[in-house]
Amino acid sequence: MDASRCGGETVITLDFEKQAGLIPAIILDYETKEVLMLAYLNEASYQKTLETGQMWYYSRSRDELWHKGATSGHFQNVKSIKTDCDCDTLLIEVEQVAGTACHTGARSCFFNQIL
Amino acid sequence: MDASRCGGETVITLDFEKQAGLIPAIILDYETKEVLMLAYLNEASYQKTLETGQMWYYSRSRDELWHKGATSGHFQNVKSIKTDCDCDTLLIEVEQVAGTACHTGARSCFFNQIL
Numbered sequence: 001m002d003a004s005r006c007g008g009e010t011v012i013t014l015d016f017e018k019q020a021g022l023i024p025a026i027i028l029d030y031e032t033k034e035v036l037m038l039a040y041l042n043e044a045s046y047q048k049t050l051e052t053g054q055m056w057y058y059s060r061s062r063d064e065l066w067h068k069g070a071t072s073g074h075f076q077n078v079k080s081i082k083t084d085c086d087c088d089t090l091l092i093e094v095e096q097v098a099g100t101a102c103h104t105g106a107r108s109c110f111f112n113q114i115l
Numbered sequence: 116m117d118a119s120r121c122g123g124e125t126v127i128t129l130d131f132e133k134q135a136g137l138i139p140a141i142i143l144d145y146e147t148k149e150v151l152m153l154a155y156l157n158e159a160s161y162q163k164t165l166e167t168g169q170m171w172y173y174s175r176s177r178d179e180l181w182h183k184g185a186t187s188g189h190f191q192n193v194k195s196i197k198t199d200c201d202c203d204t205l206l207i208e209v210e211q212v213a214g215t216a217c218h219t220g221a222r223s224c225f226f227n228q229i230l
Contacts, residue, residue: 005227012229024139024153026141026153028150033148033149034148035143035206037199038139038199050230078230080228081230082226082227082229083225083227083229084153084217084225084226084227085217085218085221085226085227087227089153089225102199102200103200104200106200109200109201109204110198110204110206111197111199111200112120112121112127112197112200113196114197115165115195115196
């Protein structure tokens, strides 16, 4: 068993417990590799994401599952999923429908330059 | 005032309260833009990062400030800092000393492919 896979050679088990039920996911554009946003998945949204091939998050403000794009049309089609060395964070490449990830209308949520 | 800057036109105020004191930071290699890791900053580590120009995190497992590289020599020199649309997540580009961000010895922590 390769311990770095956090669950054996073939099955990777995400550590939702460590993250109080919500695992952060870094979302990249699969073509440009640009960081588009960060959002959180609980186990139910993770299962919906795997089943549907589109991103489902958990909205902390609305306290409910959030199918990204359901109201805006800006769906995210999953292209690849990785987790990190201790399986408590996700890195997901997506095809961003309409090219707009941010609720402000920006392509990426990371537009505030501090330094 | 541009509300999207979460603190006015010139000062950006990070929303530590929303994140229960710990803001996640996505760390990129400043040259290749590769995602190296994700870790958490509290206000004290954020101030140390700004003051020193190197990454300081908050270690949740050790419950203390964590100067990345202090024991391994794998310091991270800060090249740029952005925050997202609601100022509760950081995106930081670094020069990764020795090219190794992960405690496993891997360049990036994201080496576990799920899909």
